[in-house]
Amino acid sequence: MQQLESGALDLALYVDGDLPADFHYRDLFIDRYALIVRRGHPLDGRSYTDLDAFIGDVADFPQITARYPQGRGFANDDVLKRLGAEHYHVAFATPYFSNAPALIAQSDHVMLMPKRMAQAFAKYSPISVIDLPTQQESFQYRMIWHERSHRDQGHKWLREQILSACSHA
DSSP: OHHHHHTSOSOEEEESSOOOTTEEEEEEEEEOEEEEEETTOTTTTOOOSOHHHHHHHHTTSOEEEEEEEETTEEEEOOHHHHHTOOSOOEEEEESOGGGHHHHHHTSSOEEEEEHHHHHHHHTTSSEEEEEOSOSTTOEEEEEEEEGGGTTOHHHHHHHHHHHHHHHTO
């Protein structure tokens, strides 16, 4: 937020949540989580309609989670916990989703990540994507910017380009 305010950043992607009064946003798209596993993994090819069965199967394998800044520290993106899982093992936390395919492709580890990202990675990596049997963890991606640049014509053009690209994706 400070970087947007100071002009160090022009735009940022932001997930659901409140913004200070001097910030603006446009919704880009709704995403949800999906599970990624290596091709040939014991869960590869499975399809789930029952959340408890999904959690039970996934919890049997070591988890990789993403870490993100929160306050003055970091928090794990612990989707299984939010879904109600009680017993599972987080084996590794990474600050980047982009290294997940390499970690997953060589192990029996599993990871929950945004579905659009998982599908993009699956095009170029030996991983499979498994849908969650719930919409419970859906979230809205937003483009946010500060009041400082709200009326700038070049900035408005850039926002329109991003909106257009997201509407065709």
